[in-house]
Amino acid sequence: MTVSTAIARLNAADPDFARHLDHLLSWESVSDDAVNQRVLDIIKAVRERGDAALVEFTQRFDGVDAKSIDDLILRRDRLELALTRITPAQREALEKAATRVRLYHERQKQDSWQYTEADGTVLGQKVTPLDRAGLYVPGGKASYPSSVLMNAIPAKVAGVAEVVMVVPTPRGEVNELVLAAACIAGVDRVFTVGGAQAVAALAYGTESVPQVDKIVGPGNIYVATAKRHVFGQVGIDMIAGPSEILVVCDGQTDPDWIAMDLFSQAEHDEDAQAILVSPDAAFLDRVAASIDKLLPTMERAAIIEKSINGRGALIQVRDMQQAIEVANRIAPEHLELSVADPQAWLPHIRHAGAIFMGRHTSEALGDYCAGPNHVLPTSGTARFSSPLGVYDFQKRSSIIFCSEQGASELGHTASVLARGESLTAHARSAEYRILTQEKGN
Known part of the structure; x- marks a missing residue:
């Protein structure tokens, strides 16, 4: 050549x-009208027909002779088998990389916090992991076991209870390194589906694929387009x-x-x-x-x-x-x-x-x-975004506890601002908590 x-x-x-x-x-990552419409049709079919649509699309697009959804599920023992099929050097490299990635991300983990004001009012933030995360992994020869580690380990460190992986196996081609990485990273469930149909299944759920809270991981133009469409129904990492x-x-x-x-x-x-x-x-x-x-x-x-x-x-x-x-x-x-x-x-x-x-x-x-994550912002988006991390799999809830005195004092401020916005119910809700002796002053 x-x-x-x-x-x-x-x-x-x-x-x-x-x-x-x-x-x-x-x-520009722009989907043309044909790709966009095709993705919308796939999402609609998965929402309406669930597992049956997944089986049909996997047969059509990946050339897999699947009779039912059971043929597209990999059990934990299959992941453990992959560990025995890769070379000892490969297993050692995966385990060493996983350890380093885990140690780095442990430092990112955020904890809940609170503080108490003089009048007894308590303010704070409760940090909670997502219940379930979906991991999209490209399949076939162009497979990246390192991406499995980089996406799944931060989720596990964050405390996500269940990580669901989807990975296509075109023409039945299974990448043992990817499955071994999933085993080491602690992936809980694996479905051998890909494309827009896999994204739709994760976003909306089917009879067998559980609905997730966030979808992460790279994919082709159909996967990226599907992630755009399901954003809002679920969180996504980025459009890379x-x-x-x-x-x-x-x-x-x-x-x-x-x-x-x-x-x-x-x-x-x-x-x-x-x-x-x-x-x-x-x-x-x-x-x-x-x-x-x-x-x-x-x-x-x-x-x-x-x-x-x-x-x-x-x-x-x-x-x-x-x-x-x-x-x-x-x-x-x-x-x-x-x-x-x-x-x-x-x-x-x-x-x-x-x-x-x-x-x-x-x-x-x-x-x-x-050790640091290799899922990174591209196309100039590093101006306003960050690498994938533990924080992407945690959410924060504000905590507000008002003592009787605190509610009374804050009530005055809230009342003035609410009436300034012509939101009378807001004002009166706050005013009800103002102590009687303060109301008379």
């Missing part, structure tokens, strides 16, 4: 730089765009390392984005040479080539300060600070899903086993 790159070269000193950068970053990496380098890291870091995201799919920012023009040239040298050695060279040529870039900046400004403008999913003193620049980073510090910290470590 012949591969070649023509990665874009941008310079922040160019008067048109902002326009070129905006064009490079532009990406293509994977992204932005490397900020001072020019002193091995250019082969940087080229491979860029490849690590470009190999996900043709729409993935890999960008390098550096003040050293000669270093950008060396990385470009490394890209051309290493690309033919890659198993997914064709995908990387399309990604690099279509959405990749090498960006020259004035200095490191401007490099950080560009990084904040992009708000990347993954940001590598491949510099001598990353800690010095960390306070200046405002927008990034995950920040990889120093020359030895490749983004790939975060994907698998460092």
